Amino acid sequence: MHDVYKTIAKDGKSLFKDRGSKFLGFAYYMQNENEIKEKLDKLRKEYHDARHHCYAWKIGFQGELWRANDDGEPFSSAGKPILQQIAARELTNSLVVVIRYFGGVLLGVGGLINAYKNAASNALEDAVIIEKLMEENIMVAFPYEQTNEVMKSLNDYRVNIISQEFTDTCSFRVSVRKSLSPQLLKALQSIPGIKAENISF
Numbered sequence: 001m002h003d004v005y006k007t008i009a010k011d012g013k014s015l016f017k018d019r020g021s022k023f024l025g026f027a028y029y030m031q032n033e034n035e036i037k038e039k040l041d042k043l044r045k046e047y048h049d050a051r052h053h054c055y056a057w058k059i060g061f062q063g064e065l066w067r068a069n070d071d072g073e074p075f076s077s078a079g080k081p082i083l084q085q086i087a088a089r090e091l092t093n094s095l096v097v098v099i100r101y102f103g104g105v106l107l108g109v110g111g112l113i114n115a116y117k118n119a120a121s122n123a124l125e126d127a128v129i130i131e132k133l134m135e136e137n138i139m140v141a142f143p144y145e146q147t148n149e150v151m152k153s154l155n156d157y158r159v160n161i162i163s164q165e166f167t168d169t170c171s172f173r174v175s176v177r178k179s180l181s182p183q184l185l186k187a188l189q190s191i192p193g194i195k196a197e198n199i200s201f
Helices: 033-046 079-088 108-126 144-156 178-189
Strands: 004-010 012-018 021-029 052-059 065-069 094-101 128-133 135-143 160-166 169-177 195-199
Touching: 004 021, 012 108, 021 108, 033 052, 033 094, 052 079, 065 079, 079 094, 079 108, 094 108, 135 144, 135 178, 144 169, 144 178, 169 178, 178 195
Parallel strands: none
Antiparallel strands: 004 128, 012 021, 021 094, 052 065, 052 094, 135 169, 135 195, 160 169
C-alpha cells in the first residue's frame, strides 16, 4: 500500500570503536524539524566534550525532507553514510546521530565512512522499527439529530476519534487512513446539512 511508512518505535543506541576513536550512535523517532533541533541541542550539551556530532534525518510520509551533516569531518564521510543507513531501511520521521570522540589516530576518509556507517547501522539495529499508516485529519460538523448517520459513516471507515463536541451543532475531529480519506469525505458530504473537510492539527 502507498499509505504505509516505516519509522522508529523505540530508540536505539550503539558503540563502535576504531583505533582509539569512539563512535556513539543514537536513533530516534522525530515528528518535525523543531523536535530534531531540540534533540541535537540536548545531545550537544550532554556530550559537549566530543569532537564531532554528525547526523542525518528524514521527515515526511515520503521522506521528502532530509538532511545530512558532517559536522567538520571530511565532506560526505559522516552524514552521507548515516543517511544511507536510514534510506536502506526505508525509514522516515527518523533521526540518527553519531557522536565521535577522537582517539588520536586519523582514520582516513574510508575509515570514517566505515565507522559512521557501522555506528548508524548498529543504532538502527538496536532500535525497534515499525510500519505505521499514513493518516489524514478530518473535521465533521453536523446537527445533533444526524448523529447516528454520521457515526455509521465513521464506523464504516474505522476512524480514530480525536475529539468531539456536543452543543447546538456537534463536531468531531477524526483521523482516517490516507487512502480512505476521499471516500469518507464523499460519504459524509453526501449527508444533507453536514460539513466535512480535511484539516491540519
